[in-house]
Amino acid sequence: MNYHPSRMLTLVYQPFAFGTIAILAYNEAKQNTRKRNLIGYWLFFLSVLAVLILDLATSGKGGLGPFIGVCVISGIFGIADAYTQGGMIGDLSYMLPEFMQSFLAGEAASGALTSGLRLMTKAIFNNSKDGLRKGAIMFFIISTIFELLCVILYAFVFPKLPIVKYYRSKAASEGSKTVTADLAAGGIQTSPEGATGESTQFERKGKKQLLKENIDYALDMFMIYTLTLSIFPGFLSEDTGKHSLGTWYALVLIAMYNVWDLVGRYVPLIKIINMESRKLITTAVVLRFLLVPAFYFTAKYGTQGWMIFLTSFLGLSNGYLTVCVLTAAPKGYKGPEQNALGNILVFFILG
Structure with missing residues (x-):
């Protein structure tokens, strides 16, 4: 039986991520950001570890039971991502x-x-017996170590950076209550609520008003990731046909997307091509939907070179536009409002 895992896992992941971020975004002002992020990082670590344990416990036999287990873990990944x-x-x-x-x-x-x-493990175990499973085990062992490192760095290093303490203190002075635990972890104690007696300085715009003022940015994020996730990774990993790269083809496509997504997120650092105009950003986001027919006709009639090019452009545009929106949107707001707006935009990313 073909479970279409690349597509199914995305379908399982998304509702858990969306439901969780909806709740968290609605209650963002009342949350302990440090606790929230640590829960997320711990869930990532435990989920990656769970995949490894599931494989070892079932001896890599597969079947419906292990597939359901992987789907459950995928849902937990969605929750972790939202957190x-x-x-x-x-x-x-x-x-x-x-x-x-x-x-x-x-x-x-x-x-x-x-x-x-993934490319490294495939190269190492490609011709060995049970090579795919051995490569996956090696991959998840390394991933588990990286996830644990993320937990440690966020818990003990990040809150003590001077620049981080400065901006969190600034946010607290503007009325943010979400940074109290973060400041305490950095060795800074904040004043009790209301000690200043200047409650008016803590007035902030509500989430509805923030959404109304930034509805274009919110829709931009929704459209960017609707398009991206409609193609990556499911379409790229399954609807690739037969090509000279053979079993490497899907891996190369996914790798090219990821590499150019990374490049795209550095492009806005070049000020002359950093897009800040709201109208230009929205126009670029809408024009990006031309990639849908482009991918369709390339998959049907084109060569693997053209598919690699389109995939690279998909990644480049995804990274570039994501950074343009998320760095431009918070400008001009107070700390608590910026935190709320950030959560709202993530809601539209995961929605």
């Missing part, structure tokens, strides 16, 4: 735009690294 991505983007929204760009580039770098590991 961490919303929390981190909300957190970084009141810091420098360069911090946001670096975080988003880091996300893409993880994808590129994942592809690199």
Whole structure:
């Protein structure tokens, strides 16, 4: 039986991610950001470890039972993504735009690294007995180590960076209650609520008003990721036909997407081509939908070279537009508003 795993896992992942971010975004002002992000990172670590344990427990036999188990783990990945991505983007929204760009580039770098590991393990075990499983085990062992490292770095290193403490203190002075635990982890104690007696300075725009003022950015993010996820990874990993690269073809396509997504997230650092106009960003996002017929006709009539080119452009445009939107949107708002807006935009990414 063909379960179409590349498509099914995305279908399982998405509703869990969407439902979780909806709840978290609605209650963002009441949350402990440090606790939220640590929950997300721990869930990522435990989920990757669970995949490894599931494979070892079933001796890699596969079947409906293990597939359902993988689907459950995929749902947990969705929950972890909502916790961490919303929390981190909300957190970084009141810091420098360069911090946001670096975080988003880091996300893409993880994808590129994942592809690199997959290509490496395939090359090592390609001709060995049970090579695919051995490669997967090696991949998940390395991934588990990386996820644990993320937990440690966020818990013990990130909150103590001077620049991070500065911006979190600034957000607290503007009325943010989500950074209290983060500041405490960095050795800074905040004043009790209401101690200043200046409650008026803590007035902030509500989520509805923020959404109304930034509906174009929200729809931009929704359209960017609707298009991207309609093609990557499901279409690229399954509807590839027969090509000279053979079993390497789908892996090369996914790797090219991830690498160019990473490149695209650094392009806005070049000021002259950093798109800041809201109208231009929306126009670029809409024009990007021309990739749908382009992929269709290339898959049907084109060569693998053209498919690799289109996949690279898909990644490049995804990374570039993501950074343009998420670095431009928070400008001009107070810390608590920037955190709320960051969560709203992630809601539209995962929606």
